[in-house]
Amino acid sequence: MPSPRSSPSRRAAPVPSPSRRAAPVPSPSCAAVALRSLLAADLRVSRRLGVCAGERSAWGSARPLLRLLEVSGHGVPWLAGTLYGLGRSESPAGREVLLNLLFALVLDLVLVAVVKGLVRRRRPTHNKMDMFVTISVDKYSFPSGHATRAAMVCRFVLHHLVLAIPLRVLVVLWAIIVGISRVMLGRHNVTDVAFGFIMGYMQYNVVKYFWLSPLNAPALFGAWNQ
Numbered sequence: 001m002p003s004p005r006s007s008p009s010r011r012a013a014p015v016p017s018p019s020r021r022a023a024p025v026p027s028p029s030c031a032a033v034a035l036r037s038l039l040a041a042d043l044r045v046s047r048r049l050g051v052c053a054g055e056r057s058a059w060g061s062a063r064p065l066l067r068l069l070e071v072s073g074h075g076v077p078w079l080a081g082t083l084y085g086l087g088r089s090e091s092p093a094g095r096e097v098l099l100n101l102l103f104a105l106v107l108d109l110v111l112v113a114v115v116k117g118l119v120r121r122r123r124p125t126h127n128k129m130d131m132f133v134t135i136s137v138d139k140y141s142f143p144s145g146h147a148t149r150a151a152m153v154c155r156f157v158l159h160h161l162v163l164a165i166p167l168r169v170l171v172v173l174w175a176i177i178v179g180i181s182r183v184m185l186g187r188h189n190v191t192d193v194a195f196g197f198i199m200g201y202m203q204y205n206v207v208k209y210f211w212l213s214p215l216n217a218p219a220l221f222g223a224w225n226q
């Protein structure tokens with residue numbers, strides 16, 4: 001009697017030749033595991049802190065106030081205000097400070113756009129994309145442009161304006177609250193804002209290093225003073 005044909009599933013699996021065996025998967029390094037855990041914790045904490053992410057969120061009624069803070073740290077009012085001040089300024093010292101503030105604001109926009117474009121981290125899923133004037137890279141969240149600007153402007157103002165102590169405290173508080181509000185609005189994760197603060201703080205060093213003055217940019221200031 002002919003023996004039944006064995007089904008394909010019963011056939012012995014072919015033994016791969018040594019050259020076709022799968023390469024061993026390298027185990028992730030400690031740094032990769034630590035980074036992954038940090039990012040997972042970041043997402044969890046940021047979601048919890050996003051209490052104003054929508055009108056129906058836990059603190060949804062505070063959302064309009066936080067959106068006002070959003071505008072206070074936005075690039076457009078800062079650029080517009082600086083250009084307006086430059087147009088009105090009659091003292092050479094005032095013009096010098098405002099010209100450097102303009103340089104700082106443009107530098108901030110460029111650097112943030114470059115880092116956002118390189119990292120391409122998506123905004124938190126609970127974010128409502130109803131932000132005041134954005135550019136294409138603003139679909140990404142790392143780093144927070146509001147946090148970089150707030151930290152940089154804060155250092156700039158404290159160095160170049162003579163302010164009474166209560167006002168200096170207010171400037172620092174404004175910068176911190178702008179950063180925190182980004183997470184509460186659901187716009188950012190905590191690490192976006194933390195890195196943004198560090199980056200903005202360091203950006204001011206760049207502005208200080210390349211400070212524009214009538215000595216190193218005579219053409220710029222000469223043209224202005226005529």
Ligand SMILES: CC(C)=CCC/C(C)=C/CC/C(C)=C/CC/C(C)=C/COP(=O)(O)O
Nearest residue numbers: 075076079080133134135143144145146147
């Ligand atoms: C106001 C003048 C005179 C010129 C405007 C020029 C212009 C269109 C500049 C772009 C400003 C702009 C859209 C900045 C983006 C600000 C923003 C939404 C940053 C994102 O912040 P994030 O904290 O959410 O990362």
